[in-house]
Amino acid sequence: xxxxxxxxxxxxLPDLNGPDEVSIKGSDWILLPGIGMWYTVSDHWGILAGAHxxxxxxxxxxTGQANPEESINYEAGTRWQYPDFSGEAILFLNDYKNLVGxxxxxxxxxxxxxxxxxxxxxxxxxxxxxxxxxxxxxASIGQLRGQLSYTYTHGRFQDAFRSGFAxxxxxxxxxxxxxxxxxxxxxxLTWRDLN
Numbered sequence: 277x278x279x280x281x282x283x284x285x286x287x288x289l290p291d292l293n294g295p296d297e298v299s300i301k302g303s304d305w306i307l308l309p310g311i312g313m314w315y316t317v318s319d320h321w322g323i324l325a326g327a328h329x330x331x332x333x334x335x336x337x338x339t340g341q342a343n344p345e346e347s348i349n350y351e352a353g354t355r356w357q358y359p360d361f362s363g364e365a366i367l368f369l370n371d372y373k374n375l376v377g378x379x380x381x382x383x384x385x386x387x388x389x390x391x392x393x394x395x396x397x398x399x400x401x402x403x404x405x406x407x408x409x410x411x412x413x414x415a416s417i418g419q420l421r422g423q424l425s426y427t428y429t430h431g432r433f434q435d436a437f438r439s440g441f442a443x444x445x446x447x448x449x450x451x452x453x454x455x456x457x458x459x460x461x462x463x464x465l466t467w468r469d470l471n
Contacts, residue, residue, distance in 0.1 A: 281308040285333055306331050324366075325352040332376060334393055343395055345376040363408035372399040375433075377441050396444060397435035399453060403428045416470060423464040431456040 286303040310328030317323060330347035353366035375396040405427040412420045431453035438446050443454045 278311045283308065287335070304333070320358050321354065321356045323354050334376065343374050346373040347371060361410045365406045367404050369402040375399040377443060379441055394439050394441035394444065396433060396439065397437055399431065399433050401429060401431040401453070403430055418470050419468040421466040426461040429456055429458055
C-alpha cells in the first residue's frame with residue numbers, strides 16, 4: 277500500500293524585543309511518501325514491512341541557524357493474533373539525514389540557550405522490539421492477563437562535529453546518542469474477577 281502525505285505548516289513568533297512586537301511568520305510545504313506491506317500467512321499470522329519519510333520542522337527562532345530534521349524510517353517484522361495469545365516482533369532502522377536537538381533546562385542548558393535547536397548531521401538508530409500478551413481463563417474464578425514488552429535500541433552519530441548543545445558537545449562519528457536507552461523492558465500482570 278503506497279501512500280503520500282502532503283503537509284503545510286504555518287508558524288507565528290511574536291518578536292517581543294522588536295518594534296511594536298512585530299511577529300515573525302513562516303510557512304512551508306512538505307511531501308512525505310511512504311509504503312507499507314502486509315502479507316497474510318494464515319488466519320492468525322502475518323508479515324509486515326514499510327518505509328516512510330520523516331520530517332520535523334524548526335521553530336521560527338532558528339531560521340537560518342539550523343536545518344529541519346529529515347529521516348527515512350524502515351520496519352519489518354511479524355504479527356500474530358490467537359484467541360488467548362497475541363504479539364509482534366519488529367526490526368526497525370531510522371536513518372537521519374539531519375538530526376535536531378532542542379536545548380531544555382533538563383538537558384543542562386544555560387538560560388540563554390533555552391529552546392534553541394541544534395543540528396547533529398546524520399545519525400543511525402536501529403533495533404528490535406517484541407511484545408506478547410497471553411490470557412489465562414481460570415474456570416469461573418477469573419482471568420489473568422500477562423503482557424511482556426522489550427525494545428533494544430542502538431543509536432549512533434555518523435558525523436564528527438562540535439556543538440553548542442550541552443548534551444552533545446564534541447562528537448566523533450560512532451559516539452552513542454545520549455539519553456537513548458539501549459534496553460527497555462516491562463512486564464504487566466492484570467487480574468480480572470469474573471464474579
